[in-house]
Amino acid sequence: MTAVLQVENLKTHFFTRAGVVPAVDGVSFSVNRGEVMGLVGESGSGKTVTGFSIMGMVDKPGRIVGGRILYQGRDLANLREREWQAIRGRHIAMIFQDPMMTLNPVLKISTQMIEAVQAHVHISKQAARERCLATLARVGIPSPAERMDAYPHQFSGGMRQRVAIAIALLHDPEVIVADEPTTALDVTIQAQILAEVQKLAEGSGTALIWITHDLSVVSSLADNIAVMYAGRVVEQGRAATVLRHPAHPYTHGLIESIPSRNKRGVDLAQIPGMTPPLLDLPQGCAFRPRCPNATDACRADQPPREMPTGQMARCIHPMRESEVAQ
Amino acid sequence: MTEALLEIANLSKRFREDHDMAARLAARMGMGHEPATVHAVDDVSFSVAPGEVVGLVGESGSGKSTIGRMIAGLLPPTHGTIRFEGADITTRNRAETTAAALQIQMIFQDPMSSLNPRMRVRDIISEAPVYHGIITQSQAREFVAQMLERVGLEPTAGDRYPHQFSGGQRQRIVIARALAVSPQFLICDESVAALDVSIQAQVLNLFMRLRRELGLAYLFISHDLGVVEHISDRVVILYLGRVVEIAPTDALFSDARHPYTQALLAEVPRLSFEKRRFEPIKGEIPSPMNPPPGCHFHTRCPFAGPRCSREVPRLRQDGPRAVACHLEDGGVA
Amino acid sequence: MVAYLLRRLGQSLLAVIAMAVLVFLGVYAIGNPVDILINPEATERQRLEIMERMGLDRPLWEQFWVYFGNLLQGDFGRSFVYGESAMSVILQRLPATMELALFALVLAIVLGVPLGVIAGLKPDTVGGRSIMAGSILGFSLPNFWQGLMMILIFAVFLGWLPAGGRGQTTEFLGMRVSFLNLDGLKHMILPAINLALFKMALVIRLARAGTREVMMQDYIKFARAKGLSHRRVVLVHVLKNIMIPVVTILGLELGSMIAFAVVTETVFAWPGMGKLLIDSINRLDRPVIVAYLMLIVFLFVLINFLVDLLYSVLDPRVRLAQRGTQ
């Protein structure tokens, strides 16, 4: 299996008045056809910026300053805006977090869908409409023909997210970047969306990059997981491996602090301290100040290493099997 | 069971569209619409014992916050009573109000919006105690330091403004502010939902510690069953403004009785080590403005029968548990 | 909708009545119109006769009562100066003012919106900054002073355009209008620009603020992620959204434009209602003043109403029935 999308040492920085913000600083991963890749990390760790970098949509004052984004072997990082437009939506699509905000409130659903079709293929409005209807049906919207000419506000949040997914699916893209698409939804609706997405990914062979801060969500969805901390991927590998045998102390801490993993009435295992500001990162491993295993050696930059369990982690003091409480 | 600290009975809250004269006139002329009513909370009863943590679970719009706000005295109930330490606090007069109000404090979801951005942390924490004469202005500095320390912040934090703190720290400031008036009862409305997992763990631990050390009771509002399972002694499940099930935490998680509870438990994403298939319940939560008749859940319930759309199920007490479902009460036929 | 109409109607009625009462009393307090109108050589007896004929000898409340009674029958009274129905005196002048205001409005929108959008899209460029600097100037120049300077430059020094007056008019839909012939247009340009400049600055600012705000919204990012061209994003997604505030504010401003025409009309000797008002105030022509203000209030209400209708067309989220209660 070859990777549809391969990100190599991606660096996206923001040049603000206060200084350079290394929002993404050397991120590498790849996704294969039909696979789901979970990109996990806490707020501000650079997940969204990574997603936008893949879409070629980093806005000023941000800029991709290094690395490559290989889509089917072709480097996208230096494309011009026009070339990006041809790729966006057609080969790589994106879904956003808040379904209330992703659809333009003043345009009909049909307008927003048809324009997405016509942006890439020159077909008649009628044909484009047919295609939209078919896609809406695929994501489980009942009686799409009647609802297509409605405005977004006439839809519930779950429905809107389905519409957004349908728009992403219009051209059967090879890659879909989903940036926390279920976070804002209710539990029962989230489950519905997850089920739909799961079906679609399996059916069409689309590669999915699922961005989330909630390990629980990806644990049952993703084939591979990459954990981000302060702009870097600190650990990545097969989902089962990473979750079962977290090597990086951060991943470990993350898993341990999920409440349902702990007994009731007992204190949760917690990671002390808090995420450092990106403008003022500690030298070497950014997790060092919060890490129980940290030593002076951690002051050096940590390249990703392969762990005995098979995953890659940027850590010289990985968690030993025995420390990982089950 | 000891005497309940908080007891709410038949609590209801209806929000009614405010119709002015013109709208009423139009309605009279048959060309407008009657003011729409939202039954945000519909005949809810439960109690909280001293030192107990009760989890309040439900999806968006189910009325969790409304219940919390009514107990905190921020919203008058449309109907029903709220007794705190035996006294009805919905009909109390102003002098009593203040004293009782201070006993119940609320902690909100978004720590940024619950702090006045234009006040220093010191003033935020000491304002109410000074106002109520609990401490004097000269004691404030010392007092604030104490409070900050109690929630795990440096005393110097008092000199700064809220925007200079991270989310988790802000939530601690909010907690310190609440603790400053020595409450007995905290209402936590999604208090950890906005926090990252690692920070959430810190705050949850803080809640647990305060409970141990100060003997606080909590009403813990959350849609995250994992959090509720971890922290609560008992859980109340709401659906569209009504209680569908009340049970001790262990019992609920091992043996949910109401179909909705069952569905919720099945669908909460939990850390698993294998990919799994999602099998969601169908349909969406109906609008509270126009809820389905009978059992609100019958439109989505896999077990629904004819009776469910006709008759509102009673909340039947069964030992420590209570369920409102016809399945438990003579069948759905 | 009906409730909304009723509410508006009630409010307007209140406004009109309040206006009528206040102005009626106010103008009465200024002085006796007969003293100004009458030939100074007239005798006291004649003066009393005229006052009696005009009903000015009666006590104020009685005058008001009579006036109000006539008003209910749609009679606004006769102008003391012109001896004709006050309303018809005003309506003769209405087309000139409306024409000027609408022309100015069109100018403000046609020039203001694109400039504002450009400034909003490129806030930090020289162009964007110059537009904003220009708009501050437009904002700051007091109307009359700017008019004087325009006359001085374009009419007196350069001699390109006429200094004032209305020029030739053509009959159009039963009204006399200037924009259909060259001479009329030439006369209208300066006053229209004079009236438009302030609003144009306002539109630029609104459009700029709106553009900056809208550009940050998720739905714009999502539109870009669909692969839409920059053009379409700006022309459809951004424009339609910023038109909402622009239309709302401008609608209200049309009212104030009609009102502010008082100044422009005075400076440019434009024979509109505004000048009539000033003349009438100077001559204490009470029926005309009261009728004018009531007409303005009525226009305001009407415009507000139209704006609301337009607003609900532009913004599907708004349902008239629900506005106003908030």
Place this chain on the structure above:
Amino acid sequence: MSDISITPPVEKAPQKKAISPLRAAMLDFASSPLAMIGLVVMVVMVLAAIFAPWITPQNPYDLSQLSIMDNNLPPGSESFGGQTYWLGTDPQGRDMLSAIIYGLRMSLIVAVTATLCALAIGMAMGITAAYFGGRIDTLIMRVVDLQLSFPAILVALILLAILGKGVDKVIIALVIVQWAYYARTVRGSALVERQRDYIAAARGLGLGHARVMFRHLLPNTLPPLIVVATVQIAQAIALEATLSFLGVGVPVTEPSLGLLIANGYSYLLSGAYWISVYPGVALLVAIVAINLVGDQLRDVLNPRLRR
């Protein structure tokens, strides 16, 4: 308070210096050179206006100091008394430089007083409406709507026609036409703030209505108001000038900038440009400076546009 000692892990907050939101805003403000120029000009003008009696060569409002024998002199002329009229004189023989500084003073007094009064009234009304809601809100807002459905210029015009001339009357007229505007602005932002949880928290802490309104709600509705107020001062200056131009403003013997322009207006064509142009320039500079400051304030105080 219980005496249980608790020893949690005390956490270090970020080691930033404690800068207040005000200081931060000030630093942000200074980032625009244009706005700084505006601010400097504004300060200079305010100082000039305050110290007018000490810095002007003549008191243009004192008739005994004027002589029509010196009238309509071009800039740089010398008077009978040997002093130089740097900006010329007007038809009354006023030294234009002095007249402009006094005119500025008059314009600023009128505009600032009117704006402050309107602000105070509008703020009280707006906050009350937003905080209590319901009938009080409806009542206040109806009055506001009513007021706003009359165009400001016309209301001012009619009012002044009725009240007659005078500084106090102009101020009254400006207050009447402006207060509703503030009330609406304040109510708008107060409604938003009122939804925020810190208000609920303050009430939950048993604080009185007055305290919540003025200590919590008010300061947080101020930023948009400050912006509106700065812009409104500029507008008030312009409106006063316009009213004076239309002949219903301040008395002719104590001309504001607007009246100076109006007086000089009829001399423009005859070549005595200085009577109208210099006050016009002063007025323009004043308004531009205030607007520049207001504009930057708007950007600084709008958190949504903040980077």
Place this chain on the structure above:
Amino acid sequence: DTLRIGLASEPTSVDPHYHNLGPNNALARHIFTPLIEQDAQQLLNPGLATEWEAVDDTTWRLTLREGVTFSNGAPFTARDVIYTICRIPLVPDAPSPFTLYTRAIAGLEAEDDHTLIVTTDGPAPLLPNQLATFGIISASVSGAEDEVSFDTDGCTGIGDAPASAEFNDPAFAIGTGPYTLDAYIRGEELRLTRNDNYYGDAPAWEQIVMRPLTNAGARVAALLAGDVQMIENPPTQDIARIEGDGFVISSGLSNRVIYIALDQGDAPTPGIAGDTNPLQDARVREALALAIDREAIQQRLMLGLSEPAGELLPAPMFGTNPDRPAIPYDAERARELLADAGYPDGFQIVLGTPNDRYINDGAISQAVAQMWTQVGVQTEVDAKTFSAFIADRNGFNFSAFLAGWGAGTGEMSSPLGALVATRDPDRSLGGTNFARHSNPDIDDRLVEALQTVDDAERERLLREASAIAMDTFAIVPIHYELTTWALAPGLEYEARADQYTLGFAVTQAD
């Protein structure tokens, strides 16, 4: 051959009998002709009446012009005159009716179609002047019956008198004047076309277009830009420039005097502190009169377009004393007089003034205030728009105010009767005497003059009365206004004392 005129103020109606107001009367002259015309100096000339003579003290015989037709071709006869005089009191809602000039008429009898006998209820020496103030309208067009007869209690045969608004319609505005109405668009323009049936000399202009340009600056700009060829009242300060650009200025003495009235009524008087009224003392009034430097005002403010005044009407108009100079400027004497009167330190006074009515009125008042202040009378100026000023003045709220008086009839009886004669509504005297001056010496002479048909005797009485008024400083005149017109190069217009702008009197110089 179109003459475009920029008017300083717009006529309010085409009806010649609606509003007795300069602009209206001037417009009416183009369309309707009066029985007797006034020339530029307001001297009487034949109009529709070729001759008029006093048969006795109360009877006048008028000979009407023969062969005159209205613009619609109908002949002009005595019936039209009777009809016109009958209609004047019936004009609905007239804010300033012409009854002022017809009230003396007690009877009208047509001896034949072109001879008219007028009887008055007392000696009416001013009747010819009064008959010169209004134009004659067509009885037939207005819907009169064939037989029209006059009666002070109500004429017969006049049908329904037409409303003023009807005259705004060209089909109705039918007169015997040199022009006919083409279009009247209120606020915008008035178009007149030459009347080919006019009995007099055909005027030079095929068409006359009048545009109200009330704003002086706009008016001048329109002239300079060539939009109009003639404007009324160019602002004094612009005249140099207008002339510099090759335009023609025509100016002449008007019948308007600008004066200051000093309240001589009861103490206390408004605006002066204390319970005395210093203005009752003639020495104080004299001091204030002498303190005004009329020449400075003429030179610096009016730029020469005024004539310092020593009376209420410029010589040689009827009833003036040609040997009376303007009041001199003597600040020294003024201070002495004030000291004599017991005010060595002066007093405080408010000077009321309109600021949009007379030429430079506000500026003149401020200058007067400067001058008074310099002799020790601290003066504050209270400038208002005319309407507000009038309200205050008529309410006796000023102890000193500046105003103007134009003598419509062109004789001294007019200003004396209005401004100086003791207030007496019954005798129609002192109507504008808001200074409350009262002197029987003046009153007696005036009343007698008004009863005297003999011109020489009347003039003697008026001269005496005027001299007394001036000697006692009953009122303080400042100057006579010059009325000015500006015209495109090559045009000429003789300045008129009545300030009327008559397009047909404009001629090409060539």
